[in-house]
């Protein structure tokens with residue numbers, strides 16, 4: 001009898017936990033979290049651990065600037081309790097997707113509190129290439145998870161603490177590594193303007209990019225291409241860098257005309273596929289820095 005009563009109470013509690021009176025998502029089971037893109041998803045998974053059920057909308061190797069959401073993305077938002085977004089104009093499609101989904105999830109901009117840079121007259125969204133910003137993102141994610149799921153706040157704090165320690169080690173390593181590039185060679189040319197935050201923190205100059213800070217919109221004119229070739233020649237850039245999320249054909253043309261090498265692709269706006277040398281944020285940064293240092297030190 002006592003057993004049956006206990007069972008009835010348990011069922012009643014489960015029913016109560018499953019449907020908020022206003023239909024809002026509840027926190028029964030792992031917290032349902034949506035992260036907009038792969039870099040952010042990896043940081044969120046490190047902080048959330050097994051307490052969250054994470055869905056990342058824009059996967060590895062895919063360009064967030066030009067992303068077209070699917071019906072499955074719409075459902076993911078509808079079911080989520082929390083949406084983590086980069087902000088700074090990166091996810092231009094998110095507002096429409098969010099309202100179309102009828103989602104009641106809390107939205108948190110994880111770059112809140114960083115010092116935004118400008119690129120091409122607009123806010124530069126690529127904050128994660130500065131590891132200090134990634135630390136701020138991890139802190140904001142920790143606070144957002146703790147607010148959405150207070151029962152597991154201590155776990156989020158402890159996960160964040162260990163992950164942030166790894167990020168601090170990474171940041172110091174980047175500073176040490178770039179020292180190996182002679183100062184006059186710390187110059188970057190890329191397909192789109194994605195390394196502004198990296199350049200600012202670690203002492204590089206952005207000589208130019210084929211495309212502006214978003215990969216959307218028109219291709220550069222013949223004059224713009226010629227001007228970039230001239231810039232690459234005149235400052236004596238040793239190499240230019242391809243990237244994993246956009247077409248590099250114009251970059252190849254510019255490098256050929258300037259008589260320099262295009263080197264292995266960097267991971268810019270997305271991680272590499274699972275199992276690759278860049279399937280986490282930490283590995284992506286290590287890969288990018290090792291590649292930049294190797295090619296510019298030659």
Ligand SMILES: [Zn+2]
Nearest residue numbers: 194213214269
């Ligand atoms: Zn970008």
